[in-house]
Amino acid sequence: MSSEPRPSSAAVQAGSGGEAGLLRRYLFSTDHKIIGLQYFFLALAAVTIGMILSLCMRFHLVWPGAHLPFLAGGIMTPEQYLALVTMHGTIMVFFVVTTAPQNGFGNYFLPLQIGATDMAFPRLNMLSFWLTLLAFLVVLSAFFVPGGAPISGWTAYPPLSGMGDITGPGEGIGQSLWLMGILIFCVASLLGSINFISTTIDLRAPGMTLTRLPLTVWAWFVTAILSLLAFAVLFAAGILLALDRLAGTSFFLPAGLVVSGQLETGGGGSPLLWQHLFWFFGHPEVYIAILPGMGVVSHILANFSRKPVFGYRTMAFALCAIGFLGFLLWGHHMFVSGMNPYSSLAFSVLTLTIGVPSAVKTFNWLGTLWGGKLQFQTPMLFALGFISFFVTGGLSGVFLAQPALDSTLHATYYVVAHFHIVMGVAAIFGIFAATYYWFPKMFGRKMNRALGELHFWLTFLGVYSIFLPMHFVGIAGGIRRYADSTGANYLGALQPLHGFMTVAAFLTAAAQLIFFYNLGRSMSKGEPASANPWNATSLEWAIASPPPPDNFAGCFPTVYRAPYEYSLPACPQDFLPQHLPPEHGAPSKQEQGHAS
Amino acid sequence: MRHRACGSAEPAFVLAILLILVVSSTIFIFSARLYPAPRPISRDAVLVDRQYNLTLYATGGAFLLAQLGLAYAALRFRDRGQNARFVRGNVALEILWSSLTLFVFVGLGTLGRRAWADVRFTPPTPGAIHVEGTTYQFAFAFRYPGADGKFGRLDPSFINPPAGNPLGLDPNDPAGADDIVVSELTLPVDRPIELVLRSEDVVHNFFVRELRLQQDAVPGMTIPVHFTADQVGTFEIVCTQLCGLGHHKMHSLLHVVSQSEFDAFLQRAIAQ
Numbered sequence: 001m002s003s004e005p006r007p008s009s010a011a012v013q014a015g016s017g018g019e020a021g022l023l024r025r026y027l028f029s030t031d032h033k034i035i036g037l038q039y040f041f042l043a044l045a046a047v048t049i050g051m052i053l054s055l056c057m058r059f060h061l062v063w064p065g066a067h068l069p070f071l072a073g074g075i076m077t078p079e080q081y082l083a084l085v086t087m088h089g090t091i092m093v094f095f096v097v098t099t100a101p102q103n104g105f106g107n108y109f110l111p112l113q114i115g116a117t118d119m120a121f122p123r124l125n126m127l128s129f130w131l132t133l134l135a136f137l138v139v140l141s142a143f144f145v146p147g148g149a150p151i152s153g154w155t156a157y158p159p160l161s162g163m164g165d166i167t168g169p170g171e172g173i174g175q176s177l178w179l180m181g182i183l184i185f186c187v188a189s190l191l192g193s194i195n196f197i198s199t200t201i202d203l204r205a206p207g208m209t210l211t212r213l214p215l216t217v218w219a220w221f222v223t224a225i226l227s228l229l230a231f232a233v234l235f236a237a238g239i240l241l242a243l244d245r246l247a248g249t250s251f252f253l254p255a256g257l258v259v260s261g262q263l264e265t266g267g268g269g270s271p272l273l274w275q276h277l278f279w280f281f282g283h284p285e286v287y288i289a290i291l292p293g294m295g296v297v298s299h300i301l302a303n304f305s306r307k308p309v310f311g312y313r314t315m316a317f318a319l320c321a322i323g324f325l326g327f328l329l330w331g332h333h334m335f336v337s338g339m340n341p342y343s344s345l346a347f348s349v350l351t352l353t354i355g356v357p358s359a360v361k362t363f364n365w366l367g368t369l370w371g372g373k374l375q376f377q378t379p380m381l382f383a384l385g386f387i388s389f390f391v392t393g394g395l396s397g398v399f400l401a402q403p404a405l406d407s408t409l410h411a412t413y414y415v416v417a418h419f420h421i422v423m424g425v426a427a428i429f430g431i432f433a434a435t436y437y438w439f440p441k442m443f444g445r446k447m448n449r450a451l452g453e454l455h456f457w458l459t460f461l462g463v464y465s466i467f468l469p470m471h472f473v474g475i476a477g478g479i480r481r482y483a484d485s486t487g488a489n490y491l492g493a494l495q496p497l498h499g500f501m502t503v504a505a506f507l508t509a510a511a512q513l514i515f516f517y518n519l520g521r522s523m524s525k526g527e528p529a530s531a532n533p534w535n536a537t538s539l540e541w542a543i544a545s546p547p548p549p550d551n552f553a554g555c556f557p558t559v560y561r562a563p564y565e566y567s568l569p570a571c572p573q574d575f576l577p578q579h580l581p582p583e584h585g586a587p588s589k590q591e592q593g594h595a596s
Numbered sequence: 597m598r599h600r601a602c603g604s605a606e607p608a609f610v611l612a613i614l615l616i617l618v619v620s621s622t623i624f625i626f627s628a629r630l631y632p633a634p635r636p637i638s639r640d641a642v643l644v645d646r647q648y649n650l651t652l653y654a655t656g657g658a659f660l661l662a663q664l665g666l667a668y669a670a671l672r673f674r675d676r677g678q679n680a681r682f683v684r685g686n687v688a689l690e691i692l693w694s695s696l697t698l699f700v701f702v703g704l705g706t707l708g709r710r711a712w713a714d715v716r717f718t719p720p721t722p723g724a725i726h727v728e729g730t731t732y733q734f735a736f737a738f739r740y741p742g743a744d745g746k747f748g749r750l751d752p753s754f755i756n757p758p759a760g761n762p763l764g765l766d767p768n769d770p771a772g773a774d775d776i777v778v779s780e781l782t783l784p785v786d787r788p789i790e791l792v793l794r795s796e797d798v799v800h801n802f803f804v805r806e807l808r809l810q811q812d813a814v815p816g817m818t819i820p821v822h823f824t825a826d827q828v829g830t831f832e833i834v835c836t837q838l839c840g841l842g843h844h845k846m847h848s849l850l851h852v853v854s855q856s857e858f859d860a861f862l863q864r865a866i867a868q
Contacts, residue, residue: 079841153838160798168840254816256752259797263752271799271814311685336810338819341716352701359697369669371681376607391662395655404644404711408808411836464618472631477805479836482844488832567680
């Protein structure tokens, strides 16, 4: 590592804060690594709650009359079921798949990978985290108010969500708290994304050109741009909905509504306006969840295939293309909404077009594996699992992208299966891959490999057992967000599938205990890890595990080459770190040119 | 376990077996038609099914190739002490598979256009039967214009379900005097139908599986859909848009009957 001392604000802060006590160092820290971990643990808490809610839902779908001791009335009511639907979706989307991959791992590793001492705005970073935590608590508090949590789903379509408790239980204070939580989350995300963008642009080490950025950094960078644009729109929409609810405006409420026998005066608004604004956020949100996973998978695949990423520039370009196109196809959520049917065809073609960069990524991942020397460490297994789910979920999306087919599959369990596989499970496999991969760096110890493998096999099989049958429920017309199957006669025939999925869900959830056990135990008792246990090339592996407070211990790296220089011909070892000067055993320019 | 070689064969084999298991069970459930969609009852629904099958073959092929390709790569390139092949990429290959994907995906979209257009764009043919479908928490109501062929004026201030006026028919409008309002939809077979959907309170949906037709009913809007049912029978109508605590109970029936039975139904309804 070349030594080039530079003043470091983080070092100064860490130095002064070091004596100030644990509180300053671990709780109210401005260190990006601590904040990354705080986000990570917040997401772990959220995913645990979200998973328990989903188990309650799955249980209720199969045994709707069962007596549940933890419920006030003993038996789950339809409104309680719908409250679970809303809160499960909200918690998982906002506080898990948005929080962990981007704010958790991104915060921890983006500065390390570009050779920076911290994020560009450390205090803003701390504020982002505390706002996110506040948002989480405010959303959760909806469970504990009169009427309970909202029943309008995470999409909160007005008029159901816009008129207060006359439209149903949970639509009073519960929905207001939910909305307030989401608004706070928007602010946190906006501040966070500004930080990510500035850091990537301004704080790169000498030599870290754009084409030398690890693909993880590309993914976090593009995701931050998406967050900035998407959450701004959700924030505006949320303010309008809050005004409709609390100030008597009617942005989303048309004239002449009659709810519960009451005629509502006012009007002039449009329910479709909310849907447009919500999905203008909601669709990019899907990519906010999945792009960091794509970056992590590319990174890990190269590492454990001992090969450069196949088509690095194409991969970086595909991330940008997905980010750009992701803003042009929100309308595919609204094919049957009553929107102009001609525009459906435009949205359909644009949606199918985003299949191209997505398919290119898949092809290039296979290209990275091809001819490699594959090492099936736990992170690699989860990265391969990610690809499998991404393919499955991406291809089921080709059906939904066509309005004629959406006309029959929309709002069925087919959609639930599709988005759970592609944005839920794939994103979570990205989180698992990242956790197993970077755990040695974060905690200086390795996670147990045998337990990691067991966790992978059970989860991989379990997830397919839950979500493959779910497609068939949807194809047969099984409708999502139904509290039970008594409303239509044909639904009864699908109950055996529901039973199978519920059992699979409980087993898969149980398998996650292995992960939590492994995580907790390895922090204190895991095998000590060296600075670079995976023989990797990017900058985070050039420093001690765990990293010193100022990241590079006063010696700042210079970057000499592309991020994935594995198995270079004429190189004595099969990896060549980015920071190693050419004289340290690296092949000359001529030899490199020959190799490529 | 800790000391075994990095690329031991075991995980590669298990992963390959699991992937093959996933692919083969998917193929089995599809080909055995264990949980199929019900038989279509309109020409447009048949078009939808045709497009569905086409998409199934195209994506099914890609699914098979990608998952098995992954399994093959895991097995074939597992670490057996070989050197990794140093390749940075292949622009020609990348251009090839990008164009191929674009061609297949956008091609599918273009082919599926017709089934959508028939139901949503086409104006009603002369002689089509006009029916209005209204949704409210948590029921459907269907209105026929009666002998004069005209729907009477609606005014939400007249809405009074207990008094038999769930839609708010204006008693001062003579056109509404012969309007028929019922809770189940009866339609003649082989006649083009224009169904106009509206909602009184929140967003609902009208879904008949056999018609392969879902359409939201949105307050403040009237949304037309067109179809011709070509088979007699009784089919279920459900709501698929989350509309409140009774969402899962919102249910009605579609009776497709012969022309003479339909005429008799109208006579009966007017008499009431």
